[in-house]
Amino acid sequence: MEVGRVQDIASSVLYSDTLPAEFVRSETEQPGITTVKGQVLAVPVIDFTDPDDDSVLRAIDDASRNWGMFQIINHEIPNEAITHLQAVGKEFFELPPEEKEVYAKPPGSKSVEGYGTKLQKEIDGKKGWVDHLFHIIWPPSAINYNFWPQNPPSYRAANEEYSKHLHGVVEKLFRSLSLGLGLEGHELKERAGGEELVYLLKINYYPPCPRPDLALGVPAHTDMSAITILVPNEVQGLQAFRDGQWYDVNYIPNALVIHIGDQMEILSNGKYKSVFHRTRVNKEKTRISWPVFLEPPPEFEVGPHPKLVDEKNPPKYKTKKYSEYAYCKLNKIPH
Numbered sequence: 001m002e003v004g005r006v007q008d009i010a011s012s013v014l015y016s017d018t019l020p021a022e023f024v025r026s027e028t029e030q031p032g033i034t035t036v037k038g039q040v041l042a043v044p045v046i047d048f049t050d051p052d053d054d055s056v057l058r059a060i061d062d063a064s065r066n067w068g069m070f071q072i073i074n075h076e077i078p079n080e081a082i083t084h085l086q087a088v089g090k091e092f093f094e095l096p097p098e099e100k101e102v103y104a105k106p107p108g109s110k111s112v113e114g115y116g117t118k119l120q121k122e123i124d125g126k127k128g129w130v131d132h133l134f135h136i137i138w139p140p141s142a143i144n145y146n147f148w149p150q151n152p153p154s155y156r157a158a159n160e161e162y163s164k165h166l167h168g169v170v171e172k173l174f175r176s177l178s179l180g181l182g183l184e185g186h187e188l189k190e191r192a193g194g195e196e197l198v199y200l201l202k203i204n205y206y207p208p209c210p211r212p213d214l215a216l217g218v219p220a221h222t223d224m225s226a227i228t229i230l231v232p233n234e235v236q237g238l239q240a241f242r243d244g245q246w247y248d249v250n251y252i253p254n255a256l257v258i259h260i261g262d263q264m265e266i267l268s269n270g271k272y273k274s275v276f277h278r279t280r281v282n283k284e285k286t287r288i289s290w291p292v293f294l295e296p297p298p299e300f301e302v303g304p305h306p307k308l309v310d311e312k313n314p315p316k317y318k319t320k321k322y323s324e325y326a327y328c329k330l331n332k333i334p335h
Helices: 006-012 053-066 079-093 097-101 155-180 187-192 262-267 322-330
Strands: 035-041 045-047 069-073 114-116 131-138 198-206 218-221 227-232 238-242 245-249 256-260 277-279 287-295
Touching: 006 198, 035 238, 045 053, 053 069, 053 155, 079 131, 079 155, 079 198, 079 227, 079 287, 131 155, 155 187, 155 198, 155 227, 155 287, 187 262, 262 322
Parallel strands: 035 245, 045 069
Antiparallel strands: 069 256, 114 131, 131 198, 198 287, 218 277, 227 256, 227 287, 238 245, 238 277
């Protein structure tokens, strides 16, 4: 069993004004010092019901080249499906510790799946103010139900319902990004895993923190995925790096937050940019988010798309198995 769940630490320091030293970030990272005050970053907002398909495509392409992040409204995922997903995830994290530990990531596991706290090699021993649960929700052949909570009882149904509604969004995103690069609509998804593309759900649980000015939920990073589709709860926390500064990202109820991930940057040979982002925490409220990482199967090789490489545009990235890429990134090994 992994020791030191942040949720338990948060309970023990609830009424204090002190933070355990391993959570105190350096001054170059502390959000109280490094966040631009009084200004929310208005990342591009794209309406998926806009009847002008070319307009939607251009907006996605432009946001992916210049921001690496955008928000989708009117995305056709029913609000009830999102609300149900959020409700069962919140219920799981409110269970007694011993019930959650049943789903703990096994020691030495090569997979990230399971309930846990530490995800990657920690720089200077500093920890993020977050616990998490990972499990694959698609395709069926890749699902391991041992990591799907049985309590609350409707957990499985809520996750299956949400994944069912995600497919349309996933197809539209990949098609738009593919066309934006001058490829055929199907070509980018095929090079990211095709029908074996993995939907990896993560629940991030950020309990109230006595010193949110000193701690980070998740430190600055880019996602390893091709694309990340995220729904947050109403507690502000997502920050993006723009023009050398950290900004809060505007929260839009029921919107999907889209991150371009490393695999998409690689596939596009650098035309689309993976977004550098982090998460801050709150003194009074619990922030929870539900990202779904769209990623290749472990043995699938990803590199710049052949049609985007020529003498004038040599490959900027190595082609390698996704499992190798992920191992290097999580262990801070140059890749």
